[in-house]
Amino acid sequence: MEKRAIDWWVGIFVLLGIAALMVLALRVGNLSGFAYNDGYVLHANFTNVGSLKVRSPVRLGGVTIGEVTHIGMDPKTFMAKVTMRIEPKVKLPTDTGASIYTEGLLGEQYVAVQPGGMPQELKPGGTITMTQSAVNIDQLIGQMVFDKASGSK
Amino acid sequence: MAFLDFVPNLGRRVLLTIPNLGAAARFLLRSLVAVINRHFSIQQLLKQVYGFGVRSLLLMMVAAFFTGMVLGFQGYYALVRFGATSALGTLVALSLLRELGPVLTALLFAGRAGSALTAEISSMKATEQLNAMEMMAVNPFAWVVAPRLWAGIIVVPILCAIFDLVGILGGYLISVPVLGVDGGTFWAQMQSNVTFSGDILTGLFKALCFGLVVTWIAAWQGYAAQPTAEGVGNATTRSVVTASLAVLGLDFILTAFLFT
Numbered sequence: 001m002e003k004r005a006i007d008w009w010v011g012i013f014v015l016l017g018i019a020a021l022m023v024l025a026l027r028v029g030n031l032s033g034f035a036y037n038d039g040y041v042l043h044a045n046f047t048n049v050g051s052l053k054v055r056s057p058v059r060l061g062g063v064t065i066g067e068v069t070h071i072g073m074d075p076k077t078f079m080a081k082v083t084m085r086i087e088p089k090v091k092l093p094t095d096t097g098a099s100i101y102t103e104g105l106l107g108e109q110y111v112a113v114q115p116g117g118m119p120q121e122l123k124p125g126g127t128i129t130m131t132q133s134a135v136n137i138d139q140l141i142g143q144m145v146f147d148k149a150s151g152s153k
Numbered sequence: 154m155a156f157l158d159f160v161p162n163l164g165r166r167v168l169l170t171i172p173n174l175g176a177a178a179r180f181l182l183r184s185l186v187a188v189i190n191r192h193f194s195i196q197q198l199l200k201q202v203y204g205f206g207v208r209s210l211l212l213m214m215v216a217a218f219f220t221g222m223v224l225g226f227q228g229y230y231a232l233v234r235f236g237a238t239s240a241l242g243t244l245v246a247l248s249l250l251r252e253l254g255p256v257l258t259a260l261l262f263a264g265r266a267g268s269a270l271t272a273e274i275s276s277m278k279a280t281e282q283l284n285a286m287e288m289m290a291v292n293p294f295a296w297v298v299a300p301r302l303w304a305g306i307i308v309v310p311i312l313c314a315i316f317d318l319v320g321i322l323g324g325y326l327i328s329v330p331v332l333g334v335d336g337g338t339f340w341a342q343m344q345s346n347v348t349f350s351g352d353i354l355t356g357l358f359k360a361l362c363f364g365l366v367v368t369w370i371a372a373w374q375g376y377a378a379q380p381t382a383e384g385v386g387n388a389t390t391r392s393v394v395t396a397s398l399a400v401l402g403l404d405f406i407l408t409a410f411l412f413t
Binding site for chain 2: 012014025
């Protein structure tokens with residue numbers, strides 16, 4: 001085969017490999033974090049975040065509107081501080097609540113936000129004050145067993 | 154008498170294996186370093202990348218497509234009993250990215266390109282072309298072996314990335330339109346459980362190691378072949394068998410190291 005043609009084919013081959021890697025990275029792997037890059041940041045303090053992870057979804061009525069970008073600890077209040085990035089077109093009122101729910105019985109955990117009715121909107125960088133922590137199944141079972149035991153007396 | 158011959162034969166084989174391994178390692182080093190030799194030509198390298206890569210592309214894509222579809226089917230029937238078909242995307246992607254992609258690419262590569270490489274080098278040796286090169290002061294390592302070795306190292310990860318992608322598409326086509334798994338869940342579960350550095354890059358790193366090992370074994374078997382017609386045939390068989398076993402063995406070691 002002619003030299004030029006080989007060069008072209010090899011070039012196409014390498015480009016195809018790079019394209020495959022890009023698609024794998026963006027579509028299959030979770031490097032596609034730029035989806036919410038233009039969103040605004042909100043914080044929420046929880047007493048217990050359970051197994052919530054960075055990149056866990058933030059949902060409103062079951063629709064994903066953002067993702068968790070950072071989970072840290074507030075050294076003063078000893079509360080877990082969850083930082084989220086929310087789509088810019090979703091404006092939440094100041095009395096919005098946030099809870100950590102589990103998808104299905106054993107699924108992944110996510111942040112569910114319940115919008116309130118106040119006319120003022122949460123500003124970027126604001127904090128959601130009304131929060132409900134992750135449900136700890138072990139604790140629930142323990143409580144139930146304990147209740148049963150004390151109730152039968 | 155046959156049994157009595159067996160014992161000294163075994164001893165001879167063991168004793169011959171160790172210096173052979175040393176010679177093969179020296180062969181590898183000499184060929185890899187030959188990139189800086191003046192007889193190494195980029196044009197030769199491109200020609201080999203074309204021969205190994207572009208011409209294996211269709212084979213890899215067809216193999217990947219069927220592998221992905223089978224994974225989709227089998228995964229679905231295993232998961233549907235637990236009502237966990239939402240994990241199908243993760244299952245298909247992780248099996249392909251971590252194991253099947255690199256290993257099947259390397260095995261197909263050993264059969265498709267490795268055998269041809271051994272046959273080529275051993276016939277060059279049988280027809281004394283390698284000797285002729287040395288007579289003309291052309292370094293055969295730089296002119297013949299190095300481009301093939303480097304082409305193998307470059308090509309196998311690229312083929313593996315394409316294999317992974319086509320395989321996942323095959324799995325998707327079976328899971329979502331045929332078996333009725335939710336398409337959004339398929340991708341979302343895959344995305345939340347596959348990591349770029351932990352799964353995709355380590356898979357490609359595996360493929361890189363396999364590319365080196367397969368081309369190394371193929372080139373060495375060709376170089377060390379008996380310079381006869383029979384020797385060429387034997388070397389080609391040995392090349393495919395040894396390379397395939399080496400890939401499977403190395404895969405175990407790499408998995409133990411990379412995914413702990």
